[in-house]
Amino acid sequence: MTEQNASLPKKNRRHGPDWLLQSINWLSIAGWVVFVIAMGISHLAKPEVQFGFLQYLNIQVRDYWDPTLTARLIYLLWWCCGIxxxxxxxxxxxxxxxGDHLRYNLVVLLLMSSAVLLYLAIIL
Incomplete structure (x- = not known):
């Protein structure tokens, strides 16, 4: 009788996503939203490009990273890493x-946010 019970597959008691799986899904979405916001802030914080037309008209452009926006950018990127x-x-x-799988989007989010943090640490 023990041989027969040993050969039977174990019953899957999961009936769908539980609270832990839902929280992982929501944290993943929140992490990517924070990363997209951080990339928008990085676009605003980076130095402006001085085109030839601007140089011809002697219009000054910002050639440094904006300190307040850069601080917010770094803060958001740390949040991305933490999430x-x-x-x-x-x-x-x-x-x-x-049936469970590794979430590669979280690995990519961690690698991208840490790469941008490393880039900012080298640049600044």
């Missing part, structure tokens, strides 16, 4: 069955 790390840790506890 993605927290989501990856929660997902790590969730990886128990064959």
């Amino acid at each position: 993605s790390l927290l989501s990856l840790l929660l997902n790590r506890f969730r990886l128990r069955r064959a």
Whole structure:
């Protein structure tokens, strides 16, 4: 009788996404929204390009990173790293069955936000 019970597949008791899976999904969405906002701020904070027409008219452009926007950018990028790390840790506890998978979008978010932070650390 024990041989027969040992060969039977275990019953899957999951009936859909639970609160942990939903929180991982929402954290992933929140992390990407924060990253898109950070990229918008980086566009506003970066030095302006001095085109030939502007140089011809002697119009001065900003050739440095805006300090207030750069501080906000760095703050948001740290939040992106934190959100993605927290989501990856929660997902790590969730990886128990064959149907569970690693969320590569969180890994990409972590790599991209840390790469931009490294770039800003080198530039500034």
